[in-house]
Structure formats: C-alpha cells, structure tokens
Amino acid sequence: MMTSxxxxxxxxxxxxxxxxxxxASIALGVFGSLSLLSRFHQKNMFAIKGQLLAEEGxxxxxxxxxxxxxxxxxxPRNTPRYLALATSTWSATTTPEIVDGIxxxxxxxxxxxxxxxxxxxxxxxxxxxxxxxxESSVSWWWRGATSSASYxxxxxxx
Numbered sequence: 656m657m658t659s660x661x662x663x664x665x666x667x668x669x670x671x672x673x674x675x676x677x678x679a680s681i682a683l684g685v686f687g688s689l690s691l692l693s694r695f696h697q698k699n700m701f702a703i704k705g706q707l708l709a710e711e712g713x714x715x716x717x718x719x720x721x722x723x724x725x726x727x728x729x730x731p732r733n734t735p736r737y738l739a740l741a742t743s744t745w746s747a748t749t750t751p752e753i754v755d756g757i758x759x760x761x762x763x764x765x766x767x768x769x770x771x772x773x774x775x776x777x778x779x780x781x782x783x784x785x786x787x788x789x790e791s792s793v794s795w796w797w798r799g800a801t802s803s804a805s806y807x808x809x810x811x812x813x
Contacts, residue, residue: 698797701757705793705804708754712738712762712791713808715745724812727764727787735761754793762791767809785812 715738720727730736730747737752738745738760752760765788768780775783787810794803 694798701795701797702802702804705758705795705802706806708758708760709791709793709804709806712760712793713789713806715740716747716762716764716789716791717808717810718745719747720810727810730764732764732766735763737761758793758795760791760793762789764789786810 716727736747737750739748739750739752747762754760767783767786767788768776768778769783770776770780788807789810790805790807792803792805794801796802
C-alpha cells in the first residue's frame, strides 16, 4: 500500500512538471510574438514620421517662397540644403539638420525644363524660369540599415 501512494505522488509531481513546461513554452511564444510586433510597430512609426518630415520639408520651402520668389531662385540648383526652424519661421542653411536625433532631412531645388509642347521633360527642353521642383528627403538608421522617405513638388512663381 505504501508503494502505490509513493508512485501516485511521483506521477503527480511529473504531471505538474509537464504542465509547467507546456505553459512556459506557450508564454515564451506569446512574448516572442509581442516582441516581433513591437519591432514592426516601431519600424512603421519611423516610416510614417519620415514621410511626414519629408512632406513638411516641401511645405517649409513653400513658406520660404512666401518671402519672395527671389529667395528660392537665389539657392544653387541640385545642391542639398537643410532647414532650420527659428522661433516662428523657417530658414535654409548649409548645416545638416537632424530631427529628434534620428532623422536626417535635406532638400534640393531643381530647375524645370519644358519641351516645345510645354510639357515637363526630364532632360533637354528649355528651362522654365517660373517653375522649380522641390525634393525633400529624410533618412534614418534603424536596426543596422538606412531607410529613407522622399517627397517632391513643384513651386510656381504666380
């Protein structure tokens, strides 16, 4: 009789260990999934913020245009420039801009050329002095790789 009671206690202990190991395996799987989802969320948040910062860069250049068309035409073409936000106004600078210590933002002003039909062309054609193309780009380093976002728009002298 003593032997069967001893055997029951031993099998109960074994059952508890098996259940505990199954629950631990499930918990590790759930925590691993949550960690992966957290990384995906962070990556997506950086991508969204990068795109918004690139769009903001074009809008800041539009703001610069509000002080006069000559402000934009004075910038050298095809040369990266950076934005600086003072108390309540934007300005352009040659000092690289780092937003939130993560995002590197720059903008480039390019001439716009048109063909004989007045259509915008990527090469050849005649420079349209009343239109500029603004390219704003943002890049950031995340988990060992560089990611980027860009936004382009045209600004006219109306």
